[in-house]
Amino acid sequence: MADIPVALAASPGSSVIVSEWPSTGAATTISELDSRRIGVCVARAPSLTHESLAEANEFCLRHDIDLLIARCRAEDTLSMQCLEADGFRLMDTLVSWRRSLDRPAPVERSGQENGTIVQPIGPADEEMVCRIAAQAFQGYNGHHHTDPRVDQQQASEVYISWAMRCCREPDAADLLLGAWRDGELVGFLALKDLGQGLCTVPLAAVAPQTQGQGVLRSLLAAVVRWLSERDYTAVEYGCVLTNIAAQKALARTGFEMSRSAHTLHKWYDRPLDERHR
Ligand SMILES: CC(C)(COP(=O)(O)OP(=O)(O)OC[C@H]1O[C@@H](n2cnc3c(N)ncnc32)[C@H](O)[C@@H]1OP(=O)(O)O)[C@@H](O)C(=O)NCCC(=O)NCCS
Structure with missing residues (x-):
């Protein structure tokens, strides 16, 4: 895994919660x-x-x-x-998957052996991040797409706008990691600090032509290592139940199912x- 500069570190305990997850007692x-x-x-x-x-x-x-x-x-x-x-x-x-960082990491691929380099990315990479989101989330299985009354194009654009917010707005993400292959950005993962040593992954995607080659797994391994080296105790990743690919990668990097919501x-x-x- 490539070194992730400390300068880009999200500080534990900062900022607003932007989880897609149900928050107890929250009003309409x-x-x-x-x-x-x-x-x-x-x-x-x-x-x-x-x-x-x-x-x-x-x-x-x-x-x-x-x-x-x-x-x-x-x-x-x-x-x-x-x-x-x-x-x-x-x-x-x-389904929310959680990985506790207080136990030793299982054998996790660094990403180097599948030719992936993981590095922080920023506003300059926004166009590529949005392009990957546009391709990867076309016809996705999330609630915007599965509602027959929501226009499919608008449903896909939700994810482009979400990816853009992760690049631009600190309330959406504190850090974006990019997966690079042969100098090309092929995937990204956003991280958000929820405070008290907990981090969440608001959004992640891999370009369709590179899917199934261990890119998400490399990104997750990088996240686990990076957070373990800092003051974090756990990281959460929420995805739809039908997302088998994401959940396989999560299981292989030591995440465990923790809760679910409709x-x-x-x-x-x-x-x-x-x-x-
Ligand atoms: C989900 C996603 C990020 C996974 O990225 P990826 O780089 O393809 O994932 P990986 O290759 O690291 O791991 C996926 C694993 O699932 C397997 N897999 C992929 N698609 C699968 C499917 N439809 N059914 C069963 N297994 C599948 C892969 O073979 C791989 O298994 P392995 O560890 O045995 O090799 C990517 O498919 C994607 O961007 N999808 C669309 C957007 C999305 O779902 N984003 C995540 C939202 S939570």
């Missing part, structure tokens, strides 16, 4: 980012239960919300069934005269 809020991306008025309920359902519905009606994107812990089957009965539809299931969408279709009252 309007998502301006999703609204811009999808072109309708979108709200998010990061941790919806049968108990908070009425309040979430009331919020959406009061704010003329078209689409509510909700997360529900997978083990909370009672809430899931209540949400289904209320008109929510299951779009995807997220993503549900509810569309509030109301006649025009009922709106803006």
Whole structure:
């Protein structure tokens, strides 16, 4: 693995949490980012239960919300069934993988033997990062793509915009690692510091022509090594349940499944005269 300059280190304990993961007790809020991306008025309920359902519905009606994107812990089957009965539809299931950094690393490939060099990248690499995201997330299995009412092109563009934010905005990512082969960027992985020694991976992708050749595995091995050498205790990586390739790479680099959550969408279709009252 190439050396990752300390100068680019994210400082443990800094900044805002930008996890896609449900946060306990979080209220329903309007998502301006999703609204811009999808072109309708979108709200998010990061941790919806049968108990908070009425309040979430009331919020959406009061704010003329078209689409509510909700997360529900997978083990909370009672809430899931209540949400289904209320008109929510299951779009995807997220699985969070976690790697504790206080135990010795298993034998992990450095990346060098498959010709991959892992190095930090920055704003100058934004165009290439976005191109990889555009190719890799075409027709992806995430909740934007699986909702038949969301335009497929707009769904793919969500990931390009997400990749761009990871390059530009500190609230999206603290560090971007790039995987290089023969001088060409073939993959990237974003890292976000959640504080208290925990890091998460908001986004990662590998160019389609280089997939299945161990690039993600090299990126993950680099992350584990880099975080282990600093004050971090664990790293989390969330992906959709159907992403076998990502989960194989995670399992091979010592990550373990830790929790899961469903993503549900509810569309509030109301006649025009009922709106803006
Ligand atoms: C997911 C992704 C990042 C994996 O990157 P990658 O460099 O291809 O992954 P790796 O080669 O390191 O490891 C993938 C493993 O899964 C295997 N694999 C790949 N596709 C597979 C599939 N459809 N079914 C089963 N196994 C698969 C590979 O053979 C490899 O197994 P190995 O360790 O036995 O060799 C890449 O496929 C990608 O960018 N996909 C689209 C975007 C995406 O899913 N991003 C991640 C979001 S969490």
